[in-house]
Amino acid sequence: MSQDRPSINDLLLTVQKFLDDTGPTLSGEAKYHAQVSSYLLGICERELRLAGDFDRKEVAALSAFLKSEAPLPEMTEALCSNIRAGKLDDRWDELLDLVLKQTIDKVKVVRPGHLAPMHRDA
């Protein structure tokens, strides 16, 4: 679908700016909820921008780790059940590294400032 300007990311940032400007004039719960709403729009904007690349990386990493090819949700389920069954105990460091990398990508979408300096983008 071709769509006119502004882009979806621009729309989200525009509404976010409105919330950031208006929120401080509210009080109590509404003020707090305006802040949280702005935070949620920030997540949406980053997810739209980053998810495609992150998903491809995640599929490739899981596929290599599990030595199988399946849709992402199925591989994630397999990873979880293998962890619980103790089947990955002898690959603990490799496993920890894999899950940490996936989690870093989730945090890059949710709140990049939460990452330790060693995991922040330059």
Next chain:
Amino acid sequence: MSDEVDDIRRAVRRRFGNDAEIENIVIPTLGGVNRTVLFDLTHGGSTRRLVSRQETYSAEDNPFLPATLQFKVMKVAFDEGVPVPEPVFEYDEADGMGNGFVTGFVAGETMPQRIFRAVDTDARLKIATDLAGLLAKLHTIDVAKAPFLESIPDSKDIVGNYLNLFDSYAEAHPAIELGFRWLERNKAPAARRCIVHGDFRTGNFMVGPEGVRAALDWECAHIGQGPEDFGWLCVRSWRFGQVDLPVGGFAERAPVYAAYEAAGGDRIDPEIVRFWEIFGLVRWAIYNVMQAFAHVERGRRGVAFAAMGRNTSLVEYELLMTLAGHYH
């Protein structure tokens, strides 16, 4: 006179007589799932400030202690000299107000950032020492005084209970699985069983200029082992930015453990606290998963609950960084 606290006035008069009056009513707006009302009770020529708390939301999968047991455990703690708001009375069926209770009001500050701003290094250490003393007192109470806590799931197998809760939310989380697997392979050795607060963290105790005044929020109390409360207190999220002061953002670990032992608590093995801290991170991640579940699947919707769902990954990151040895 008729107003929005009519029910509380009736309940108070049933217990303190018809001359009892309630005044200076304050209803905090951010009460969450409870109705909280602050008021002055005047009768027989004296006045004291009280707090009424009622459950307004109860789901069958609510993992928290029923109000009646919260009241009972606070009573045990209070009678044994643990600083806690004085339990005054519990609502009963004749009140028609559901589950809830009234306690004494303790003035002071609970908000972490406000506490941090108000204190210097010495005052921080005093707060941490007070927390250790409070826990030592709580943990040395004879468990036979709280038999009503024995039957709750957290008292039997708290890790297993959280695994069941996690499974009930039916969402794949490799990081949480990894946390549970670590807990399974690094089980804490059995220790003396005692009453634990269960939600003992910065934000859940009242602080004044002289130190800690009261432990609040007893809805996670159960029978467990003392280091559980230290593990939860040290969870990185409860340091509120003061990440180099692991004990609630107030102090290093060693002086707090020493203060606990000096106050009569059992010797603390830091490795066992680490076990409970890892469990604490897993547990806090699961709470966030739970909020998203209630938002998406149970119709308890709202922007804050939606945000908590996404914030799960922030806790997972702290869990994995702790397991990897990068965070302490």
